[in-house]
Amino acid sequence: MATENPTKKLKMDGPLIGTHNGHFHADEALAVSMLRLLPTYSHSALVRTRDPSILSTCHTVVDVGSEYDASRNRYDHHQRGFSATFPGHSTKLSSAGLVFLHFGKAIIQTVTGLPDGADLDLLFSKIYTDFIEAFDANDNGISVLNPSDLTSAGLTKKFEDRGFSIASVVSRYSYAHSLPSPSPSSNSAPAKSKDELQAEEDTRFLKASTFVGEQFLLEVTDCATAWLPARHSVQQAYATRMQYDAQGRILVLPEGMPWSNHLYTLEKETPTADGVSPQVLYVLFPETPEADSKWRIRAVSKENGGFENRKDLPEPWKGVRDEALNEVSGVQGCVFVHAAGFIGGNKTLEGALEMARKACEF
Template structure:
C-alpha cells in the first residue's frame, strides 16, 4: 500500500515496481500507471527509493538505476550513453516512452480487446504521437519549437501557458499546502506522504491515458473508413471537391489530412478540402453543421473562413445576409456554422467557396 514504508513493502508478494523517491515527474507517473493496466502488474505494489539494494529486489524499475535492459525489466533513460527513440520519431525516450514502446501494444489490447493486426499498429503509433511523446519531450527538455527559432522569427508568446500542461498538473502534486513541516514528521512519515501524492499524480495521468486510448479506439479508429468513403465521394458536392460530407459527427481531421497527403489528385480537383459538413446528431431531421478546415491539425487558423458578413449572425438575420434559408448561426470567428437542413448547410458551403 502507498502508506507503507519501503521496508514493509519489500515483504509483500508479487512483481514489485520500483521508481525513485523525491521530486516526481509526469514520465514515471505515466510509466507506473501504464504498467498497472497489465495483468502482470495489476496488483503490484510500488516502492519509491534511490537505494540500490532495494531497487535490486524489484521486478521492474522505471526512471532510476541508470540502466536500460529489457531482459531485466530496467527502464531508465538518465545514463549518459542512452539514445533510444520510438520508431520513426526523433524525441529521446523517457521512462514513459520506454514502457510504452515495450508494453504499449499489450496495454492497448488489454484495455480495448483489439486483436493484433494493422489497426493495432496504427493505434500504437497514433497514441505515441498524440500523447506519450509529449511526456518524453517534456522530461528531456525538448520544446515543440526551439526558442532560438522563435527569437530569430521575431515571435513572442501571446500568453503564458506553463501551468496548462499535464506535466504542470503532475508537478502540483509534489506540494501539499497546509502539510506538517518536516520537523513535525519522521522521515518515514514524510516518505509515506510523498508516496501518497505520487500515487494520486500517477492515477491522474493514467486516467488521461485511458481516456485518450479509449477515444482513439472507439471513435477515431472506426472513423478512418467513413472519412475515406466521404473523401472519395466529394465530387458530388463541388466540381473541385472542396466540400466533404460526413454521415455523422466523428473525428475527421487526422484522416482528412492524411488522405490529402497520400491520395492522387485528379485533374481539376483542388488540393485541399475547405469545408466539412456533418449532422448534429443521428436523429431524423437533425440540424447540420458546416466546419471550416484548419490550416494545420489543432490550429485556429482556417484554410478559408466562412464569409466575414456571416460571422456572428444568427437565424433570420443570417438568412437575409446569406440568401440561404434555414440558417442557424455562424460563429464570430468564422470557423463553424449551422443550418436546419443538409441542403441548407450544403448551400452555405457552396456559396462560401465563391465569396
Template sequence: MAAENPAKKMKMDIDAPLIGTHNGHFHADEALAVSMLRLLPTYAESPLVRTRDLATLAKCHTVVDVGAEYDDARKRYDHHQKEFTTVFPGHNTKLSSAGLVYMHFGKEIIAQVTGLSSSSDVDLLYEKIYTNFIEAFDANDNGVSIVAPADLEAAGLAKKFEDRGFSIASVVNRYNYVPNKGADSGKSDEEKQAEEDARFAKASTFVGEQFEYELSDRANNWLPAYTPCKKAFDDRFQHDSKGRILVLNEGLPFMDHLYNLEKDFPAPEGASPLVLYVLLPEDKPEGKWRIRAVSKQNGGFVNRKDLPDAWKGVRDEKLDAITGCVPGAVFVHAAGFIGGHKSFEGALQMAQKAVEL
C-alpha cells in the same frame, strides 16, 4: 506511521513483480510509466518501491527512471545515461521512462484495456496514442520545447499568456509539495518517505486516468470514425467537382482522419489537394446541418478558408438574402469558422457558394 521497509514490500506477493523507481522529487514520466505497467495483469498487484539504493533496485523485477540502465531483456527502463539516444519509431524525441514503457508494453496495454483483437487497429492506436499523448511526456522530461526558444526569438514572437501551470506535468509536480511544510517537523525520515510515496501514488493514479481516458476515447470514438470518414473522402467529388467539400452523415471526430487521408491519398490532377469545408448534421440527416471550415492545422484557430466575410455574424432571413441559397439559413459565426442551415440542401448550397467566393 513509519514507512514500510522495502525488503518487506518485496515479500508482499511473490507472484507480483516488484516495480522500482526513484524516491525524492518525482515527475510525470515515471508516474505514467508506473500506472501504465499496472494496467497489465502481470503488474496489476505489483508493489512499488521508491529508492535510489542500487542493492534494493537490483532485487526489483522492473525498474523505471532510475539505475542508469536501459535493457528490455532485464526490464530496466532508465533514460538518464549519457549514451541513451532511443526514440519511438518514426519520431525524433528522445524517450523518457514513459516512452520506454509505452514502446515495449504499449501494444499489450492497448489490447488489454480496449479488448481489441485486430492487430491493425492496435497498431493504429499505438502510433496515435504516442503522437498525441506520450511524446509530450518524453519531450517535457528531456527539456524539449514544442517550438525551439531560439526560433521564437529569431521570429520576434512572444507568448500571449503563461501556460506552464496548465499541463499534466505541472499537475503532477504539485503533488510533490505538502500544503503545510511546517507539519513535517518532528516526523521521522520513514514517515516523511511514506507521505512522499503516498503523494506519488496519487499523482500516478491521476496521470494513469488521463492515459486511460485518452486511450478509451481513441478506441471508442476516433478509431471507428475512420471508415465513414474514408468513405466521405472518397465521395467528396459528388458535392464539388474539385473535391473541396466533405459530407458526413453523422457527427464524428473527423479532423485527424481528414488530414491523414489528404496525406495518404493525394488528390487527382485538377482537383483541390485540400478539403475546405465539412458538412455534418446537428442531430439527424433530415434535420439541421452545420458547415465547418477546416483548420490549417489540427487544433488551430486559423482556417484554410473562412466562410465569406459578408456572411459573418449574420442570421436567419438576412443571411438567406445575402447567400441567395434556399431559405432556412440559421447563422454564420462572427469568426467565420462555422455556419448552419435548416436543411442539407441549403447547407450544401452555402458551402458550394463559399468555395467560390
C-alpha cells in the same frame, strides 16, 4: 525501503516494480500507472529507492538504475549514451516512452480489446504522438518550440502557463513535502521519522501516478471509441466526396465526429487526381442524430487546431441569420453564419450543400 500504503486492502503479489525515491516527475508516475494496467502488474507492489541492492530484487525497474535492458525489464534513460526514440520520432525517450514502446500495444489491447492489426498499430502511433511524447520531451528538457527561434522572431508569452500541464500537477504532489513544519515546542507533535516522511512521499507519488494514469486511460478510451471509428467514417466520406462537388472540396459526414485530424492525414496520404482539389474547404454534418436534424457547414482550418481557415464562408454572410441570410446568400433554409465566418447552419442537407457550393465559388 518504501512500499505501498499499508492501509490498501488489495493483496500486492504481482511482480515487484521499482523506481527512485525523492523528487518525482510525470514520466515515472505515468510509467508505473501504465504497467499496472496490464494483468501481469495489476497486483504489483511498488518500491521507491535508489539502493542498488534493493532495486536488484525488483522484477521491473523504471527511471532509475542507469540501465536500459528490456530483456531484464530495466527502463532507465539517464545513463550516458542513451539515445533511444520512438519509431518515426526524434524525441529521446523517458521512462514513460520506454514503457510505452515495449508494453504500449499490450496495454491498448487490455484497455480496448482491439486485436492485432492496422487499427492497433494506428492507435499505438497516435497515442505516443498525442500524449506520451510530451512526457518524454518534458523530462528530457526539450521545448515544443526552439527557444532561440522564439527569441529571434521576437515572440513573447501573453501569459504564464507553467502551472497548466500534467507535469505541473505531478510537481505539486512532489513538492508538497516542502511545506514548513510547525516550530518545535512542548505542544507540537514530535518530529516525523525518516520512515514516516518516506511513507508520506510514497503516498503522494501514488496519488500523482493515479492521476496521470487516469488521464492516459481517458486518452486511450477516447481514441478507441471515438477517434478510431471517426477515422473510418471520414475515410469513406473522403473517398466519395466528388459526388457533392466535382473538385472534391466538400466533405459530407453522416454525423458529428472528430474529423479534422483524419482529414489532414488523408489529404497527405492520398495522391491528387487531375481536376480534384488537393484540399477540402468545407465539411458538412448534422447537428443531431435525428432524421430532421439541421445541418452545419464548417470551414476547414489551414492548420489542425488553428483559427485561420482555408476559405471563410463569404464575407456578406458573416453574422447574418435566418431570412436575411436567405436573401443575401440566395439559399433557402439558412439558419446562421458566424461573424468569424468559420461555421454556419441550414435547416437541411440540401441547403447546407448549396451554401457550400456557392461558398466554394465566391
